[in-house]
Amino acid sequence: MRIITLMTALAAPLVLAACGPSDDAADMSETPMDDEQMAMDGTDMPMMGDRLTDGGAMKSASAEGTVTAIDPEAGTITIDHGPVPAIEWPAMTMAFEADQQIRDDVKVGDEVSFEFRTGEAGSVVTSIVKK
Template sequence: MTLLAAPLALAACDSGDDTEAMDDTAMADVQMPMDDSDMPMMGSDGAMRTASAEGIVTAIDADAGTITVDHGAVPAIEWPAMTMGFQADEQLRQDVAVGDTISFDFTTGEGGNTITSITKK
């Protein structure tokens, strides 16, 4: 990634005239590789994994069927603390409100991240 970033940074530097060296369309074709090695979603065999976490509900989206949680680190699956959305069934979405502190169990894998149970703190 550094090999790609350095030329792009240099190209964006002021060349002495008033025109921009790169515009948004020039950046459209640049693809940065994603390094997801810091946040494994599945076991090495590709199976769904289960874990528990604690956090604060920051959003509930009935249309998308999600609950967004600002959660702490999840050592069991090597996740850092972050804010992210989880799929959750209607009953679970109705059991919590934005601002609630919760502990929750969830599954994660190729199919996404799904809350399976919630307990308000």
């Protein structure tokens, strides 16, 4: 998933440059904005979500699932987990970063309850308990 994100981030400026300026962009550059147009009234802009309100901070949540893989080299544990309503995630299987002690506490096939933090930098298991 990181490769797709990186490729998208690298390709987006090229696509935008190829499109060239629109007539609307030319019109906007000729019309200065007044203070009222530039003021932000504290409402979120579309597509910005929580980044405006919490600066992209990590969010904590908990879930239940089954350990499907443990990768000591990558420092990850993959869990097939149910929905996480607190952060509006559907059920999915994903890899979480996890320190060695957490990885050592479980094995593939274990049903677990776990707590984690997630944000722009990724998701990290902070505690895990076998069911």
